[in-house]
Amino acid sequence: MGIVRAALTQTTWTGDKETMIRKHEEFARHAAAQGAQIICFQELFYGPYFGITQDQKYYRYAEPADGPIVQRFAALAKELHLVMILPIYEEAEVGVYYNTAVVVDADGTILGKYRKHHIPHLDRFWEKFYFRPGNLGYPVFETAVGKVGVHICYDRHFPEGWRELGLNGAHMVFNPNASKPGASNRLWELEGPAAAGNNQYFVLVPNRVGREDNEYGALAVDFYGTSYVADPRGNYVGDLGSSQHEELLIRDLDLDLLREARDDWQFYRDRRPDAYDELVAP
Numbered sequence: 001m002g003i004v005r006a007a008l009t010q011t012t013w014t015g016d017k018e019t020m021i022r023k024h025e026e027f028a029r030h031a032a033a034q035g036a037q038i039i040c041f042q043e044l045f046y047g048p049y050f051g052i053t054q055d056q057k058y059y060r061y062a063e064p065a066d067g068p069i070v071q072r073f074a075a076l077a078k079e080l081h082l083v084m085i086l087p088i089y090e091e092a093e094v095g096v097y098y099n100t101a102v103v104v105d106a107d108g109t110i111l112g113k114y115r116k117h118h119i120p121h122l123d124r125f126w127e128k129f130y131f132r133p134g135n136l137g138y139p140v141f142e143t144a145v146g147k148v149g150v151h152i153c154y155d156r157h158f159p160e161g162w163r164e165l166g167l168n169g170a171h172m173v174f175n176p177n178a179s180k181p182g183a184s185n186r187l188w189e190l191e192g193p194a195a196a197g198n199n200q201y202f203v204l205v206p207n208r209v210g211r212e213d214n215e216y217g218a219l220a221v222d223f224y225g226t227s228y229v230a231d232p233r234g235n236y237v238g239d240l241g242s243s244q245h246e247e248l249l250i251r252d253l254d255l256d257l258l259r260e261a262r263d264d265w266q267f268y269r270d271r272r273p274d275a276y277d278e279l280v281a282p
Contacts, residue, residue: 001255004145006172006202007031007039010227011246012210013048017061020046021069025076027248032080034250037106037145040085040174042206042227043153044099047089048215049178049208049223054129062091065113070102078108083143085150087176089130090115099131099152101176106144114139116152117161124180124221127154138164146171146255153177156191156205159198160279166199166268171255173199177207180221188226197234200261200268202253204229209246229253232261 009027014020024041031039043049046069050058063069070086077084083106090100090113099116115134119127138161140149149165149172156162156175165173173195179188196203209225227241229251237251262268 001146001171001258004038004172004253004255005034005036006204006229006251006253007034007036008204008206008227008229008241008249008251009039009041009045009247010207010209010225010241010249011042012208012223013212013215015214017046021072025073028073028076028080028082028084030248031250032082036082036250038083038085038143038148038172040176040204040206041087042208043087043176043178044089045087045176048212051127051130051178052124052212052216052219052221054126058089058130059097062089062097064092065090065100065102066110067091070104070110074104074108074110077104077106081106081144083145083148085148085174085176087152097131098134099127100134101150101152101174103141103143103148103150105141111141111143112139114150114152116155118154118158120154124219125154138168140165140168140170149173151175153179156195157187159195162195162199166201170199170201171258172202172204172253175203175205177205178223179207180223185224188224192228193230193234193236196230196232197261198267200232200258200265202229202231202237202255202258204251206249207241209242209244232257 149170208223213220229237
């Protein structure tokens with residue numbers, strides 16, 4: 001299947017949407033200049049992580065999944081011949097909003113979108129104020145570099161979605177995040193590599209980094225970065241990203257490892273879906 005060069009970005013909130021957009025355009029250009037074929041930005045990439053508070057003013061960051069920001073990056077994807085995963089705040093209709101990732105192919109075609117299924121509502125993660133739960137299943141998109149799935153942030157705590165993406169044929173699954181220190185630290189170390197190994201695909205996990213105190217002052221949290229890639233055996237590909245600084249990570253994915261891992265471990269052959277009814281009982 002060959003080698004795919006992938007890019008992940010981690011940064012903090014600049015203070016306004018337009019400079020945030022331009023920053024990510026530059027990330028894409030730098031990635032393409034280094035030979036990247038696919039790039040994924042962090043969760044809600046062009047704004048602050050507004051789950052810190054519950055404030056209707058942040059609804060204005062939402063726009064349609066084929067709106068101006070996605071169209072702007074679709075044009076850039078075509079120019080750079082770069083597949084893009086764009087985690088946006090989607091307005092499906094007035095008053096109906098989703099935490100969404102739009103997948104754009106290397107020719108600028110908008111292939112579709114994934115809507116975050118699992119919505120937390122915790123201190124400074126007040127996401128139910130902003131998002132409805134996703135309702136589009138776990139699609140896998142045929143891109144110029146392979147079959148791509150998405151799982152957004154809090155989704156990573158729920159193994160059923162990871163498995164469904166594998167059953168749907170994913171070669172790589174991107175998991176854009178806004179994760180902070182605390183109870184999540186150990187899970188951050190475990191979940192992505194475990195999902196990669198359990199399902200024998202690549203897992204690519206960008207995270208925000210730094211404090212957004214320019215927006216939230218004393219309420220700001222310290223997003224811990226450490227973006228990473230895990231291979232189909234659950235091993236890291238290269239080093240983790242910085243825990244403190246903005247970074248563009250470039251990693252090579254050897255897609256031949258998918259077949260090797262699946263042939264060796266045979267988890268898909270040995271599954272027993274007939275024995276799992278209780279897993280989906282209400």
